[in-house]
Amino acid sequence: MNSGGKIWIQVIAALHLLKTDPAGLRGAVFRVRAGPVRDSLAKAIRKLAGPVTRLHPNMSDEQLFGGIDVVATLQSGNLKTTKGLFERQGWFELTMAERCDLHTAARISQALDQRQVCPLIVFDEGIDDEKLPDSLKERLAFYFDMSELAYSDTDFPDIDPLSEKNQPIQTSQTAVPTLVLLANEFGISSARAPQLALAAAKANAMGNRRKELSAEDLEIAVELVYPSRATRIPQECTPEEPIPEQETQPQQNQNQDTSDQDGNDDIELPNELLVDAIRALLPDNFLESLNAASPRIGTSGVGFGSQMKSKTRGRPRPPRLGRINGQNRIDIVSTLRSAAPLQKIRKQNTHDARAVVIYPDDIHVKQYESRSERVVIFTVDASGSAALARLSEAKGAVELLLAQAYARRDFVALIAFRNVDAELLLPPTRSLVQTKRRLAELPGGGGTPMANGLRAAGELAIKSALQGKTPLIVVLTDGRANITLEGMPDRAMALEQSGSIGRWISGLGFKSVVLDVGNRANPALIKVARDMNSLYFPLPRADAQRISETIGAELDQ
Amino acid sequence: MTKNFPFSAIVGQEQMKMAMILTAIDPTIGGVLVFGDRGTGKSTAVRALAALLPKISVIAQCPVNSEFKHDVPSWAGIDEIETIMQETPVVDLPLGVSEDRVTGALDIERALTKGEKAFQPGLLARANRGYLYIDEVNLLEDHIVDLLLDVAQSGENLVEREGLSIRHAARFVLVGSGNPEEGELRPQLLDRFGLSVEVKSPNSIDDRVAVIERRDNFDQNPDGFIEEWLPEEIKIRHAIIAARTALKSVSSGTDILRDCANLCITLGADGLRGELTLLRAGRALAAFKGAQALERSHLKEIAPLALSHRLRRDPLDEAASGVRVERVLTDVLQ
Secondary structure, three states, X not given: OXXXXXXXXXHHHHHHHHHHOHHHHOEEEEEOOOOHHHHHXXXXXXXXXXXXXXXXXXXXXXXXXXXXXHHHXXXXXXXXXXXXXXXXXXXXXXXXXXXXXXXXXHHHHHHHHOOOOOOEEEEEOOOOOOOOOHHHHHHOOEEEEOOOOOHHHHOOOOOOXXXXXXXXXXXXXXXXXXHHHHHHHOOOOOOHHHHHHHHHHHHHHHHOOOOEOOHHHHHHHHHHHOHHHOOOOOOOOOOOOOOOOOOOHHHHHHHHHHHOOOOHHHOOOOOHHHHHHHHHHOOOOHHHHHHOOOHHHHOOOOOOHHHHHHHHOOEEEEEEEOOOOOOOOEOHHHHHHHHHHHHHHHHHHXXXXXXXXXXXXXXXXXXXXXXXXXXXXXXXXXXXXXXHHHHHHHHHHHHHHHHHHHHOOOEEEEEEEEOOEEEEEEEEEOOHHHHHHHHHHOOOOOOOOHHHHHHHHHHHHHHHHHOOEEEEEEEEEOOOOOEOOOOOEOHHHHHHHHHHHHHHHHHHOOEEEEEEOOOOOOHHHHHHHHHOOOEEEEOOOOOHHHHHHHHHHHHHO | OOOOOOHHHOOOOHHHHHHHHHHHHOHHHOOEEEEEOOOOOHHHHHHHHHHHOOOEEXXXXXXXXXXXXXXXXXXXXXXXXOEEEEOOOEEEOOOOOOHHHHHEEEOHHHHXXXXXXXXXXXXXXXXXXXXXXXXXXXXXXXXXXXXXXXXXXXXXXXXXXXXXXXXXXXXXXXXXXXXXXXXXXXXXXXXXOOEEEEEOOOOOHHHHHHHHHHHHHHHHOHHXXXXXXXXXXXXXXXXXXXXXXXXXXXXXXXXXXXXXHXXXXXXXXXXXXXXXXXXXXXXXXXXXXXXXEOOHHHHHHHHHHHHHHHOOOOOOOOOOHHHHHHHHHHHHHO
């Protein structure tokens, strides 16, 4: 069977487990975009779940948690509240989860922690680096990337339904240590992963009407829960005494013996078979993503940046008196509040049978304040020539600027270019912790693909501008460009291309600053800076203080 | 109502547990901030704290949990004064909460049905004399943060809206938790927290196995598990009550005050709040340990919690702030 078919079988197995123990497993994430595969998936879910409550990333708190039912309140004269969607029973479904900002994710996560919305099926329809917030993904037991699946893969007869959760399952002595050790082997630090795996194993045992956990349950559980969370592949050291298939008497005794001693080596390594099972399920490009300069990109938070998408509407300000003009929204609560104290008088005057008499003067409208967020895009030359000369000093300068950006609460992004390509080390974020870490990890060496670096910076600037942020590009380089856009060594061509990319950036209207980190001012770089219509500073003459002042002034304009 | 995991059954995380116990001993220390990775038991610990806290005496029906008759606000309209014992309130402040719900607002039901202008107290009123817990505190909307800062500073909630003018006491211990990778906290809010703790997943396999096993036992049989840990819980509760009485008699000499000041100056901690918190937390720790006087050993233990978040942000210093505090500690206290 091909890999797509295998994934599909796993998906169906996971859904059955969810049905058996929704509270323990919480839910599943499916990375799949609209199409026949998703239709099949939806059909499978409907078949198991019955009616599903659908959630949407832009739902208001009122919809989620319940709030005042204005119509009913006005009719009856008593306060009526609507029930929030979270209060419903049964399965929940969150669509377009990649649009979910951290705030909504945090609220759903809290509901999950209180077992309110279990099970939750999340559809992540992101393209490229769009993805749902990690805080949500972490809480749900399963994650499946189904973007590679074909419709034919989903053509698989349904497996027998598992029986419902009924009797408690006996946890065998070795089950928990095995799960924890495995998690450790694959570099999974969160305590939730083994918990969820244990719940999955139990659900499987329950579904198959067993009273005790078997090796098979554990295998299914780790196969489903661990691969998406792994951050490393265990070393190829085979355990000396692999746990036999039947985990019975001898194992237990050993464990009791060793539990008194301190040290990790005393508990045997988990079953080799399990390690292999997980390893087989890791995505093909897993090693690549680990070897990349920024292994944490996939696992760390999305940063505060994505939250700003919703800032196009701005942060709410107190509602104010206003007219309905078809564009603004009425703030019903404030309107009622303003009308409420006058109800007695108004009713005496009008003899109106209405429960509430509202005059146009009472109408309050909602207001939002939107503010353009700034994002400083640091584009750092990490090539051999720069590294030899003064990469560490450039890092120092960036850190100084970072301190300033932090104080101004700007977003910061980090792009490095070396060898033959540029790389986005850090998408726009406010997290100083991450930025510092990435910067410290920045390796040096190789050619100087300046044009590539500038292009990456320009593209990120466009993206940021689309999100309503104001970008500023800060380039740190010695200007000795020698790699063309195509990755070929050609000094003249490389400079030429850098110049034209520079003109492109200046044509887009983005501000930029070029810091020359070379030992002497580089005329070629001055030319590129002129093409970019940017400020140029040779680092030897510009002390750190002056640089930060200048950039600060540039930001303020 | 979901049951809470017992506080004493939490494996490891000694610093976090200690910080929470200290605020229970002396609420004036001013709150705990718990920062750490996902799945390290931050929320579990805070929610577990509620069961641990000794009961307080309050006037029945009082919206702000007043202890004495003269503290009951007049707008509450309470005629019969009856004192009852009640659990220390631990109020959750959810993200995306509206300003109305935090400060309180006009009671719409009464306004609509009876035409009365009455005040409906908010979360701040309910949290008075107790704890206010904010999960994912670093994601809290700015305007709510402003509001909290103001109230935390004055210990009083002042509502001026819709023709209402009302004030009531709002003294609470602020407990926040969050993941620093999802966004930083505003320095002003950071400063309001007395102690800060950084939590990590336990490193040892044994600990991690214990975490999962206990959690599993709890999930299977919450009542039995809580019962099993009850003696431990009671032990801590008694220790807290004993330390509260002992707190008054803990002496702190001039030498130790000098040490506090010296530490703060060397670290360049902003403001005098650092010294005060250090002193208070140190005394609470001394009381908890049954010591007669505040000693250097106590300072050493508590300084990283009380000071690490008050240092000036220095992006050029690679060392984590906790390490910097340790460094200065060994220098100053030798």
